[in-house]
Amino acid sequence: MPFDSTLLNALSRNGAWLVGGAVAVESMGIPVPGETMLVTAALYAGASGKLSISHIVLAAIVGAIAGDNAGFWIGRTVGFRWVMRHQSSLRLTTRRLKLGQYLFRQHGGKVVFFGRFVAVLRALAALLAGLNCMDWARFLLFNALGAVVWASAYGIGAYVFGETLARSLTNVGVVLGIGAAVAVVAALVVARRYERRLEDTAERALPGPLVGPGGCAPRSAGPIAPQQTVGDRDRYPHG
Numbered sequence: 001m002p003f004d005s006t007l008l009n010a011l012s013r014n015g016a017w018l019v020g021g022a023v024a025v026e027s028m029g030i031p032v033p034g035e036t037m038l039v040t041a042a043l044y045a046g047a048s049g050k051l052s053i054s055h056i057v058l059a060a061i062v063g064a065i066a067g068d069n070a071g072f073w074i075g076r077t078v079g080f081r082w083v084m085r086h087q088s089s090l091r092l093t094t095r096r097l098k099l100g101q102y103l104f105r106q107h108g109g110k111v112v113f114f115g116r117f118v119a120v121l122r123a124l125a126a127l128l129a130g131l132n133c134m135d136w137a138r139f140l141l142f143n144a145l146g147a148v149v150w151a152s153a154y155g156i157g158a159y160v161f162g163e164t165l166a167r168s169l170t171n172v173g174v175v176l177g178i179g180a181a182v183a184v185v186a187a188l189v190v191a192r193r194y195e196r197r198l199e200d201t202a203e204r205a206l207p208g209p210l211v212g213p214g215g216c217a218p219r220s221a222g223p224i225a226p227q228q229t230v231g232d233r234d235r236y237p238h239g
Helices: 005-014 016-027 034-048 053-085 094-115 119-131 136-161 163-193 195-205 230-235
Strands: none
Touching: 005 016, 005 034, 016 034, 016 053, 016 119, 034 053, 034 119, 034 136, 053 119, 053 136, 094 119, 094 136, 094 195, 119 136
């Protein structure tokens, strides 16, 4: 694989630091090619022997975890304040905000883990998790697992098998991205169709007002009732 001379100079001077920094910045929601930097550094390490692959992979893991955690808390604080400031224009009622929190409570782990392998989700998953009040300890667990698997697969794979596997991993990323887009569209269609029912379920799971700097609804201490009451329909009109 032909390497750009500017990139080679940057890698030779900064090596793993450059990889970790790029991955961290991307994980905070800023569109920086962190995955490309990881794969390029791993390919260069395999071709030249001038970089340590263990340092590259470790830097990518640390960068992913650190950047995602920064993105998580940005979403929890600044992101929520921005959403509340534009709540009317975004058509986000309190019930819809609770629905987002409820869905991340149920499925946030999958979004955080698999989002590490999809370009757009890799930049947004942590912000969305923080914005939707995902439990931080649970977020950290799936974040760390995703970072380790992703950095090891892409870094070590490119280092050992070279450009052939790197291209294959890129193609896999494209397929996953298309699959994620289809899944998001399908989820939006289902959510729109059953919005009121899902909102009622979220309301029972997360009763009370949105509180705290991150606007997190308190969780119900008991089981979620399966039925919707007439009072719920009257009190929380659709929309």
